[in-house]
Amino acid sequence: MAHIQTESEWQEEMSAKIVEFVRHELYMELRYLKLALSQLQLKSDPDLRAFATDGAYLYVAPEWLIGIFEKNAQYLGRAYLHTVLHCIFSHLWIGGNRDRETWHLACDIAVEYTIDQMQAECTKRILSWTRKQMYDRLKEQKQQKQGISAAVIYRMIENEELEQKILLQKEFYTDDHCYWPKKEDGQAKQEQAVRNQNQWNKIARQTKMEQEMRGGETTDGEDLFLAQAAAEKSRRSYKDFLQRFSVLREEIGVDPEEFDLNYYTYGLKLYGNMPLMEPLESREVKKIREFVIAIDTSYSTSGTLVEQFLKETFSILTQKNSFFAQSKIRVIQCDNQVRSDVELRSERDIAALMQKFTVAGGGSTDFRPVFSYVNDLIERGELKNIGGLLYFTDGRGTYPKMRPDYQTAFLFLEDYDNAAVPPWAIRLKLEPEEFAGMP
Numbered sequence: 001m002a003h004i005q006t007e008s009e010w011q012e013e014m015s016a017k018i019v020e021f022v023r024h025e026l027y028m029e030l031r032y033l034k035l036a037l038s039q040l041q042l043k044s045d046p047d048l049r050a051f052a053t054d055g056a057y058l059y060v061a062p063e064w065l066i067g068i069f070e071k072n073a074q075y076l077g078r079a080y081l082h083t084v085l086h087c088i089f090s091h092l093w094i095g096g097n098r099d100r101e102t103w104h105l106a107c108d109i110a111v112e113y114t115i116d117q118m119q120a121e122c123t124k125r126i127l128s129w130t131r132k133q134m135y136d137r138l139k140e141q142k143q144q145k146q147g148i149s150a151a152v153i154y155r156m157i158e159n160e161e162l163e164q165k166i167l168l169q170k171e172f173y174t175d176d177h178c179y180w181p182k183k184e185d186g187q188a189k190q191e192q193a194v195r196n197q198n199q200w201n202k203i204a205r206q207t208k209m210e211q212e213m214r215g216g217e218t219t220d221g222e223d224l225f226l227a228q229a230a231a232e233k234s235r236r237s238y239k240d241f242l243q244r245f246s247v248l249r250e251e252i253g254v255d256p257e258e259f260d261l262n263y264y265t266y267g268l269k270l271y272g273n274m275p276l277m278e279p280l281e282s283r284e285v286k287k288i289r290e291f292v293i294a295i296d297t298s299y300s301t302s303g304t305l306v307e308q309f310l311k312e313t314f315s316i317l318t319q320k321n322s323f324f325a326q327s328k329i330r331v332i333q334c335d336n337q338v339r340s341d342v343e344l345r346s347e348r349d350i351a352a353l354m355q356k357f358t359v360a361g362g363g364s365t366d367f368r369p370v371f372s373y374v375n376d377l378i379e380r381g382e383l384k385n386i387g388g389l390l391y392f393t394d395g396r397g398t399y400p401k402m403r404p405d406y407q408t409a410f411l412f413l414e415d416y417d418n419a420a421v422p423p424w425a426i427r428l429k430l431e432p433e434e435f436a437g438m439p
Contacts, residue, residue: 297361
């Protein structure tokens with residue numbers, strides 16, 4: 001007997017065909033996005049009224065999709081590209097401790113601006129007055145060499161009046177962010193989010209290579225796309241950099257990879273209440289134990305950038321699985337002498353510090369007092385397992401000649417070619433436009 005197709009089955013079949021059509025239309029003009037356009041797998045969610053994604057699936061309501069396709073097929077192409085660019089720019093995963101609604105709005109503005117600058121025929125739309133005003137503000141940022149990314153836009157709009165934010169949300173809303181990872185997600189979801197992000201990082205790199213291979217065909221819009229991807233990548237690079245200071249230790253907790261559930265349940269079945277193998281009570285993990293953050297507070301260092309640097313660093317360090325239960329961060333402010341030393345043992349301590357943080361200093365720059373001070377802390381036993389020292393500075397000052405017994409990194413917001421950084425120190429240039437956009 002032949003199978004009679006239900007309405008639901010027909011809708012899902014039509015949805016797949018429509019999405020395939022949309023991908024093809026985008027590919028014909030934006031060929032370098034081929035890999036990215038085909039990455040998301042279609043999944044039905046009848047409650048949605050827009051596209052949505054978690055980095056692995058494209059969630060859509062079949063009935064809504066078919067209705068929009070009949071009325072305005074071109075809209076779907078732009079909406080699909082919007083969702084894909086969120087993934088390429090890692091917007092789903094780099095929100096950090098920012099206000100969620102404002103971050104989502106900043107991401108939508110960044111993506112819509114990128115699409116409008118691409119000027120592809122299949123995604124063209126008339127610019128409204130609200131959109132044009134926002135774009136003029138972004139172009140001004142670009143002229144000032146501030147860069148354009150979701151992080152920078154967040155900084156621009158975070159203090160806007162509520163009415164203005166609502167106006168911008170109505171203008172730039174395109175897809176639903178309900179599937180974006182959240183802090184309260186369980187471990188399984190968080191691990192899947194990491195895998196999704198890593199996969200899109202690879203796609204972004206391959207897309208960049210594909211675009212560069214096209215050479216002279218590059219348009220202004222496509223250049224902006226690559227600039228966006230590079231800007232959003234800087235935060236991920238800084239996060240990877242901080243992993244250098246983690247150490248391998250045993251931690252209490254079950255390691256699911258080492259625990260064989262078959263033996264465990266077989267014992268329960270055979271003996272009633274006696275498992276043949278108890279779950280392991282510890283596992284080896286890489287985390288940060290003790291850490292020192294030194295701040296150059298000389299007259300040449302901006303207090304605003306210091307605060308943004310601390311906020312971003314703390315945002316990364318306080319993410320789940322970054323620290324052992326018993327960990328310490330020392331925040332030391334110094335110009336030509338140590339001005340302040342605060343010990344942090346919990347996220348509550350970090351929040352309290354940032355609420356009342358003020359820059360202490362304003363004199364000339366000498367890096368040596370911090371190293372002498374930290375060495376004294378080690379000798380007195382106040383620091384026993386120091387993972388390393390980060391020194392945030394403009395690079396101009398007197399450096400120590402002797403190499404310390406712990407890893408040291410000098411972090412710059414400017415080129416450090418003229419800085420006499422010792423050869424034993426790690427050097428990293430941070431992107432100023434990215435840290436200017438931190439909450």
